[in-house]
Every structure is written in structure tokens, then in C-alpha cells.
Amino acid sequence: MVRLVVLWCPSLTREGPRGEEPRRFAEILDAAIDLAPFARPVRLGVLAIPSKGPSRFFGGEQVFAEQLAGIAGPLVGGSGRVLVGAAEGLFAASLAARASVFVPEGATPTFLSPWSIATLRDPDLAAACQRLGLHTLGRFAALEEARVLERFGTEALRRHRVARGLDGELPGLRDTVALRRLDAVRHRDEPRAVQGGFFGERGAQDLRAAAAAQRLERQLGIGAVTVARLSGGRAPDDRADLVPWGTAAVATTHRDHAAPWPGRLPAPSPAAIPSRALAVSLLAEDGARVTVSSRGLLSAPPARLELDAGRPRAVAAHCGPWPMSERWWGSARRRAHLQVLLDDGLALLVRAERSRWWLAGVYD
Amino acid sequence: MFASSPSRTAAAADLAARIRPVASASARLLPVTEPLVTLLPDGALRRGTTVVVAGAPGRGATSLGLALLTAASAAGHWCAAVGLDDPGVVAMAELGVDLRRVVFVPRPRGAWAVATAELFEGVDVVLARPPARVAHAAARRLAARARDRGVVLLALVEHRDDWPIPADTTLELTTASWHADGRLVERRTEVRTVGRGTSGRPRLSSLLLPGPLGAVASAG
Numbered sequence: 001m002v003r004l005v006v007l008w009c010p011s012l013t014r015e016g017p018r019g020e021e022p023r024r025f026a027e028i029l030d031a032a033i034d035l036a037p038f039a040r041p042v043r044l045g046v047l048a049i050p051s052k053g054p055s056r057f058f059g060g061e062q063v064f065a066e067q068l069a070g071i072a073g074p075l076v077g078g079s080g081r082v083l084v085g086a087a088e089g090l091f092a093a094s095l096a097a098r099a100s101v102f103v104p105e106g107a108t109p110t111f112l113s114p115w116s117i118a119t120l121r122d123p124d125l126a127a128a129c130q131r132l133g134l135h136t137l138g139r140f141a142a143l144e145e146a147r148v149l150e151r152f153g154t155e156a157l158r159r160h161r162v163a164r165g166l167d168g169e170l171p172g173l174r175d176t177v178a179l180r181r182l183d184a185v186r187h188r189d190e191p192r193a194v195q196g197g198f199f200g201e202r203g204a205q206d207l208r209a210a211a212a213a214q215r216l217e218r219q220l221g222i223g224a225v226t227v228a229r230l231s232g233g234r235a236p237d238d239r240a241d242l243v244p245w246g247t248a249a250v251a252t253t254h255r256d257h258a259a260p261w262p263g264r265l266p267a268p269s270p271a272a273i274p275s276r277a278l279a280v281s282l283l284a285e286d287g288a289r290v291t292v293s294s295r296g297l298l299s300a301p302p303a304r305l306e307l308d309a310g311r312p313r314a315v316a317a318h319c320g321p322w323p324m325s326e327r328w329w330g331s332a333r334r335r336a337h338l339q340v341l342l343d344d345g346l347a348l349l350v351r352a353e354r355s356r357w358w359l360a361g362v363y364d
Numbered sequence: 365m366f367a368s369s370p371s372r373t374a375a376a377a378d379l380a381a382r383i384r385p386v387a388s389a390s391a392r393l394l395p396v397t398e399p400l401v402t403l404l405p406d407g408a409l410r411r412g413t414t415v416v417v418a419g420a421p422g423r424g425a426t427s428l429g430l431a432l433l434t435a436a437s438a439a440g441h442w443c444a445a446v447g448l449d450d451p452g453v454v455a456m457a458e459l460g461v462d463l464r465r466v467v468f469v470p471r472p473r474g475a476w477a478v479a480t481a482e483l484f485e486g487v488d489v490v491l492a493r494p495p496a497r498v499a500h501a502a503a504r505r506l507a508a509r510a511r512d513r514g515v516v517l518l519a520l521v522e523h524r525d526d527w528p529i530p531a532d533t534t535l536e537l538t539t540a541s542w543h544a545d546g547r548l549v550e551r552r553t554e555v556r557t558v559g560r561g562t563s564g565r566p567r568l569s570s571l572l573l574p575g576p577l578g579a580v581a582s583a584g
Binding site: 017018019020023181184205206208209210211212213215216219220224225226227228229230239240241242245266267268269270271272273274275317319320339341342344345346347361362363364 | 427440457469483484512578
């Protein structure tokens with residue numbers, strides 16, 4: 001088993017509300033790599049370095065550890081401490097760092113013996129052992145391998161080896177999620193080439209964005225994170241939609257948005273499209289409801305507009321209508337769009353459909 | 365242990381010094397589309413800063429917020445739009461936003477600040493519309509986090525006071541008037557820039573937002 005020097009920064013193991021811990025730890029990691037190129041992060045706030053090379057170079061393990069603590073100390077920030085320890089295997093070395101101990105070579109099993117069984121990161125195993133009166137790693141390690149296997153199973157056998165100091169790796173000891181995060185933090189300021197593609201040829205930046213989107217989707221629910229898809233159509237609400245993150249790859253069979261769509265509403269398009277239907281009343285000067293005839297003409301120029309049964313607002317000008325009669329061969333859809341400019345400067349796009357007016361867009 | 369051998373370190377430092385200034389200067393700034401260059405103190409979006417875009421409904425705050433994403437997204441930087449529950453995707457395409465680089469979180473419900481902070485980990489620009497006046501602590505935390513992560517936070521609010529702490533740059537849309545000719549053609553807006561880079565003196569710019577083809581243009 002490789003002898004490791006572990007550096008532990010207790011104040012950086014958890015990400016606080018300001019989120020500066022990963023960056024601070026990344027700085028420490030970079031400094032440690034300058035000192036010893038094989039320094040590797042284990043989890044947030046913990047890094048491990050094989051002891052052999054640096055110890056020989058700096059003239060002793062403790063001298064190297066002092067150097068390491070010396071450069072890491074000022075980078076921790078605030079009242080944070082830096083702890084260093086060494087032992088054989090990652091598990092023992094991590095505990096040694098916690099206790100600031102340099103375990104002499106070959107003494108790792110003795111060092112491990114008084115630690116609590118809970119350090120093995122298996123609550124079920126810990127509970128079972130506590131009930132049996134096995135409170136420490138030493139007591140657990142003293143069990144026969146065959147007894148452990150028949151009583152607790154193969155997974156516990158692995159932890160048994162760790163408790164005996166024969167193995168240094170424990171599932172959950174290395175936090176891969178935090179390490180990926182750390183990687184992103186460390187490489188963020190490097191100049192990046194412009195990414196060419198989207199799905200298929202993904203760069204580091206795309207992967208970082210995908211990881212953030214996935215984390216957010218786990219927090220907010222499926223469908224909370226979306227991407228836009230352009231498709232063919234005439235009105236702004238047919239021409240694009242938002243689809244859940246990850247489904248856009250199948251968008252190629254969708255209606256072609258570059259194809260000509262005669263009767264398409266002219267640019268500029270409204271910057272906000274209501275996702276749910278909002279009824280609008282459009283009234284003429286005499287208070288009658290404005291309608292669109294089958295030939296696409298307004299019954300009277302609109303003078304007032306009521307949005308969602310709100311107070312009436314004066315219409316300063318209107319443009320249109322643009323009648324659309326689509327799919328007359330099947331599920332016919334007849335509608336007409338009208339641009340309405342209110343006297344306070346707000347411009348709206350409204351749609352006549354099923355003998356009513358609906359809000360189709362806000363030019364914000 | 366060659367990383368610590370003196371000759372190696374000197375060569376690496378020399379190389380780093382030769383590469384660094386060019387790379388990091390350009391890496392700290394994200395481009396904006398040509399007509400918006402004069403709006404911003406750096407002529408670009410500076411990483412780690414907060415830009416507040418304020419305007420009453422209809423003045424074009426949404427269009428300006430989206431227009432600020434155009435050049436960055438086209439240059440391959442990922443952008444996110446949080447709390448824009450009904451983004452006009454076609455309008456974004458007309459403005460010139462590269463939609464392949466934009467993630468939307470249209471309805472983060474109560475968690476817009478959490479969603480915004482989470483997106484700081486993955487994208488370079490976050491355009492966020494808070495549901496109401498932002499709490500002091502939340503604004504401070506987000507601004508600090510954006511600074512730490514080197515992300516540009518664009519806060520889209522109705523009134524500049526809705527963002528409770530001083531922003532690095534505030535873009536306020538003061539007036540807007542449409543020109544119509546058989547259809548809505550263009551909207552002339554006045555934008556007032558207030559911020560640290562303008563030494564207290566507000567700067568006024570006129571924009572066509574959107575211009576006749578949907579893209580933003582400067583209005584002389």
C-alpha cells in the first residue's frame with residue numbers, strides 16, 4: 001500500500017452560501033501540485049500526495065509536510081486551519097491528517113485500532129457492530145475474515161480489510177462529484193476555443209453546461225430546464241417551442257423552419273409569448289366587439305383593449321390583420337393576428353380564433 | 365522532481381508570462397453585438413459583474429436583456445435565461461441569439477435564486493428575471509457568487525430599485541416609441557447607462573430595439 005501525505009482543510013470541506021470554497025481549494029491544489037506534481041484531490045478540502053518522492057526531495061516527510069502546510073495556510077483564508085498527516089493507504093492517511101499524526105511505517109493497523117467503527121462510512125454495518133459491542137476498528141478488525149463474510153457479506157469484507165490496514169480505498173472516500181466541480185473551477189479561466197457543434201461534438205464547456213442543467217433538473221423536476229427549438233410555421237407561437245433538456249437531439253424530423261411559409265408574420269417578433277391562453281377583449285369606439293370577417297377584414301377599428309378582464313386601455317394604432325387559414329383539408333384552423341399599439345407605448349400581438357381574441361405576444 | 369528544478373520553473377514562468385496577458389484579458393470579457401458596445405463601460409460584458417436591465421413593460425427590457433446574449437452565444441459561450449416564463453424564441457433568433465447555446469429555466473417557482481446560483485456553475489451569462497423585488501441578502505449573495513465564478517449576471521427588473529444593491533452597471537430604458545407602417549417596424553428606445561465605469565455620469569444612447577428585421581441597431 002502506498003504511503004500518503006494528506007492535507008486537510010476543515011473550513012473548505014463544505015460549500016458555503018458564498019460558494020468560494022471550491023475556488024480556494026483549487027488554489028491550494030494548484031500550489032500543492034507546484035510543490036509535488038502527484039498531488040491529487042480526494043474530496044473538497046482534502047488532497048493526498050504519495051509520500052515517497054517529495055520526502056526524499058525535501059529531506060524527510062515532516063519537512064515536506066511543513067512546506068505543504070506553509071503554502072496552504074495563507075490560501076485557506078479566514079480563520080481556517082490546515083492539518084497534515086501521513087500513513088499507509090488513503091483511509092488511514094485521512095484519519096492521520098484529522099489527528100495531525102505522522103504514523104510510523106508499519107504502525108498503520110495499530111493507529112487505526114482505536115478509531116470508531118463509524119469511520120468506515122457504512123451506517124448499517126456500524127449499527128450492527130455497535131449492537132455486538134464492536135465499537136472500534138480494532139475490535140472489528142480482530143474478527144475472522146470468514147465470520148465477517150458469513151455475518152455481513154462481501155461489501156463488509158472490503159471494509160474489514162480497510163479496518164485491518166490492508167486496503168486504503170473505501171467507497172465514498174473520494175467524492176467524484178466534488179472533484180468534477182473542482183476541475184471545472186480550476187479550468188474556468190483558461191482561454192477556450194470556440195465550440196463548433198452542439199450535440200455530437202461536445203467541448204468541455206458544453207459538458208459543464210450539461211452538468212449544471214442536470215443538477216438543476218434533479219432539484220426542480222423533469223421539464224424545468226428546457227432548450228429552444230425552431231420549427232416551421234407562420235405565427236410566433238408555432239415557430240418555436242421549448243422542449244425539455246436532452247430531447248432536442250431528436251428535433252431533426254420537425255417541420256423545417258427555413259422553408260418558406262407564406263403568410264408568416266413579419267419581423268420583428270414579440271419578445272414574450274404567453275405560454276397559456278389569455279383572453280383579450282377588443283372593442284370598437286361604440287363599445288361593440290371587434291370581429292374578423294371570413295374575408296379577413298376587421299368589423300371596425302379597435303379603440304379599447306381589455307387584458308384578462310382588467311381595466312380598458314386605449315388603442316393608439318393597429319396593424320393587420322394577417323388572416324391565416326391552415327389545414328383546410330383536415331382539422332381546419334382559422335385565425336387572424338393583429339398588432340395593437342396601446343397609448344402608453346405597449347405593443348401587443350393579439351389573435352382572433354374561435355370567435356374570441358387571445359393574447360399572442362408582448363413586444364417587450 | 366523536475367517541477368521544482370530551477371531551470372524548468374524559470375522556463376515555465378517565462379512561457380506563462382508570454383501567454384497569460386493576451387489570454388486572460390480576452391477571457392475576462394464577453395463580446396456584445398456592435399450596437400450595444402457603447403452602452404457598456406468596457407464595451408463588453410465583464411465576467412464577474414452584475415448588470416441590471418431595468419424597464420417598465422413595453423419599453424423593451426426583455427429585448428435588451430436578450431440582445432445582450434447575442435454575441436456571447438454566437439462566440440460559443442453558454443447562456444441561461446431564468447424566470448422568463450414566456451421567452452419569445454423567434455424574437456431571440458431574429459435578434460441573433462445562438463439558440464443552441466441557451467438553456468431556459470422558464471418557471472423556477474420559488475427557487476429562482478437557487479436556480480441562478482446553480483447555473484453559475486455551468487454557463488457564462490445568466491439572464492434572470494426575479495419574480496418581485498429582490499431581497500437584499502439574496503442579491504448580495506448572487507452578486508458575490510457571480511464575481512467568484514466569473515459569470516455575468518444580467519438582472520431583468522421593472523424598476524432599477526428592484527435590484528436592492530448597487531450593480532456594476534445599470535441599463536435603464538427610459539423611453540420607447542414604435543414606428544408603424546402597415547406593421548410594427550421598429551422601436552426607438554433611450555437607454556441610460558449608470559455604473560462604476562461611467563464615473564457617476566449617466567450615459568445616454570438611442571437604440572432601435574428591435575430594428576426593422578428584428579435585430580438591434582443603433583439609432584444615430
